[in-house]
Amino acid sequence: MKKLINEVGNYVTEMLDGLVAAVPSLRRVEGTQVLLRANLKDKVGLVSGGGSGHEPAHAGYVGTGMLDAAVAGEVFTSPTPDQILTAIRAVHRGKGVLLIVKNYTGDVMNFEMAADLAHAQGIEVAQVVVDDDVAVEGSTYTVGRRGIAGTVWVHKIAGAAAEAGLSLEEVQRVASKVVTHVRSMGMALSACTVPAHGRPSFALAESEVEMGIGIHGEPGVERRKLGTSAATVDFLLERIFANLSLQSCDAVAVMVNGLGATPLSELYIANRRVAEVCQEKNLQVQQTLVGEFMTSLEMAGFSLSVLKLDEELQNYLNAPAYAPAWPQTERGE
């Protein structure tokens, strides 16, 4: 295993040290793996999190108009209920807390347990479970579809709704609408190595790729010969569009998400075809995100996500936000 680390057992906690040292707008709850906005506001609280190894998710989305707290588990392992409860208590300002959970059995169980504990302490808690990955129904770590990169838009849009002062019930409604409207699928050229395991989670031949890979290296739908970038994009988009009822003139946001080791240049090459297909389908692309938003350590490959926008989602998507990993946006003139 060739990694730039110190002690394997300190991976997550040292990463959080380095993150907090870099970003003055983040604060860590002492002795925990919980990161908070330094400027918590009097509004519905938003908490997300999950296993580490997906950076910048989720701490990179903590900030104004996005999350109030992110809870980091060990690599590819759900955070524990007590850490999640710590986050809930830290962000609660009397208006309740929404949990944004990716659909993995461990995450769902631990976030629900934390919600129960918070309820028992008189804190109103609601949750949404993100299941945007159309690749497979049921996989190594979950029942139903998995939650992957589309989760980032739930953070952004629910975050804007909370920042606008909506009630917990309303923020949950808006977040659920994003979940209903977003679909993703990914593919890998190579595996990643979980530090504690010390070896790659699977092996692919030199010309082989895995379509529909999960962000923990869970099996996808098909191993096939590596094709062109455009053919790869077409394969993924076809399955995404089949799961999302879109009509001509619909507004969408699209994301080309690198899994960790794919050069940004290749993500842009992929986006060239994404833009072309959206134009062919006469979709109105309101936002294009290209970069690393939800990674899988040093896995090579990418995922595509499409979010169908109505006016409400579009307004919240365009609302100003600041978080370390949320890209700046400035419209051309």
Add this chain to the structure above:
Amino acid sequence: MKKLINEVGNYVTEMLDGLVAAVPSLRRVEGTQVLLRANLKDKVGLVSGGGSGHEPAHAGYVGTGMLDAAVAGEVFTSPTPDQILTAIRAVHRGKGVLLIVKNYTGDVMNFEMAADLAHAQGIEVAQVVVDDDVAVEGSTYTVGRRGIAGTVWVHKIAGAAAEAGLSLEEVQRVASKVVTHVRSMGMALSACTVPAHGRPSFALAESEVEMGIGIHGEPGVERRKLGTSAATVDFLLERIFANLSLQSCDAVAVMVNGLGATPLSELYIANRRVAEVCQEKNLQVQQTLVGEFMTSLEMAGFSLSVLKLDEELQNYLNAPAYAPAWPQTERGE
């Protein structure tokens, strides 16, 4: 070669297509590899560029308060003088144009040739050559020190100076001051593969790393056994600090720059030690950038950069800016 591409020969032009499709604030000069700010202003123009394969450099730094144009050469190959001239002509608003060039023989020659052609057309042009890499004096592609990730701060600070309305001579003075005050050094765990070559540019054994590697895979100073992250950081910082006269209480900016395939989590782990060392030296860290700013395709490894700040540089560094790859900044409360 396992890459997400279409035709090798279209790598750069397809990447630029996908970039412009994603970023509404960028405009491409038709039929060229020149990208412009959509909202060009009446001020000193700033042009940079170089070989592709270093994304987000340099097009990611085109925007308000940063560059006015970036010229993309083929992968690891200088852009041609006629493309650079196109950029100069496009951004010239009667106040002259500053060229920001990384110190590689091909780049220096082609930017100088373009400057001569522009002079002949009555455009006042000045330039700065960035040579922040302390690893080696002279290397495969250059005489003297190489220009690497520290270049990003030249874009930011010269960009702010130009945006503030300074004259060409003054913007050049500020840019030169950044060059004088910035030092960097990198290391690699693995090589990258130039698409047109089809195979990795060098090979390292499983436990071996190369210290002082260049961003095109040029040789560094030493091959050694992979140590801990902290020991690696110490090795690089020691050489950087030896080349930068810093005193207790000096203000600095630091950058932990991923070369392409290094997980963000590992960059944060490195930053933990960077912050520790800066604290031991009693340096005042005013800005910490952690991410991919100047890459080398899918090379695994990272570079560190340190910029010594005086009041003038600090003000321009903190001035608002928008460019696709420049991180948002919001101060904690």
